[in-house]
Amino acid sequence: DIFDAIIVGAGLAGSVAALVLAREGAQVLVIERGNSAGAKNVTGGRLYAHSLEHIIPGFAESAPVERLITHEKLAFMTEKSAMTMDYCNGDETSPSQRSYSVLRSKFDAWLMEQAEEAGAQLITGIRVDNLVQRDGKVVGVEADGDVIEAKTVILADGVNSILAEKLGMAKRVKPTDVAVGVKELIELPKSVIEDRFQLQGNQGAACLFAGSPTDGLMGGGFLYTNENTLSLGLVCGLHHLHDAKKSVPQMLEDFKQHPAVAPLIAGGKLVEYSAHVVPEAGINMLPELVGDGVLIAGDAAGMCMNLGF
Secondary structure: OOEEEEEEOOOHHHHHHHHHHHHOOOOEEEEEOOOOOOOOOOOOOEEEOHHHHHHOOOHHHOOOOOEEEEEEEEEEEOOOOEEEEEEEOOOOOOHHHOEEEOOHHHHHHHHHHHHHHOOOEEEEOOOEEEEEEEOOEEEEEEEOOEEEEEEEEEEOOOOOOHHHHHHOOOOOOOHHHEEEEEEEEEEOOHHHHHHHOOOOOOEEEEEEEEEHHHOOOOEEEEEEEOOOEEEEEEEEEHHHHHHOOOOHHHHHHHHHHOOOOHHHHOOOEEEEEEEEEEEOOHHHHOOOOEEOOEEEOHHHHOOOOOOOO
């Protein structure tokens, strides 16, 4: 069979593309190299609702979001001190203006389920090795030794898309284009999180830290409250790491010991550690978005920027 579309990657962009196409009656196949949608995806933890509200109005009522962000903190830090600005927003903002803390393994799996319910097909644990071309047009993919044909292929395989590079549509990612993000998931009782961050019900907090977390280099730290965990981490420009006096793991460890951070995570249990390359260059790293029989989306297209807001 020839599919109307094959989508490489079951992240946010890939799953939404599958959902929209399937709703229109297209025969869609999503190929994900992880064992499930979201299994290999990492984010600091904040999802802004405006775009997804257009696709699934009121999605947060059924999606596994962690908390509605109502509290913002911005801290400027030296090695031993910090000045923090707080902002509190009510719960009554319109749905499209809201943002939520999320855990991608849960959220991406739910989003892909919406696409499957609309008629899309998903196969997992398979890596797409190459794209199949005839007369200069992309007509399918080669995965696990098999050729699967489609009228259109959408590359949503994340930042540093090797497939887009092989096509000549994207340049090799430069260190100045990306940053390294590291994150720990720290478990705490729900009541403790709400007490420490002055939250009620499903309210959540987003905290950003500038200065000492990355030893003065480009980047910063973050902390997002989930239902019963904290997402704590930092991001540092890849091109600055050769000038760094500390390794990234050491930066994170020192960040956790900072007087402004340590009380927030005290007594917590580390349940997950992850790291990821994140795009930073915006329009300067955009590839060719459309080719004959192929389209690039999401992080592979440089469509997301990690600027801490």
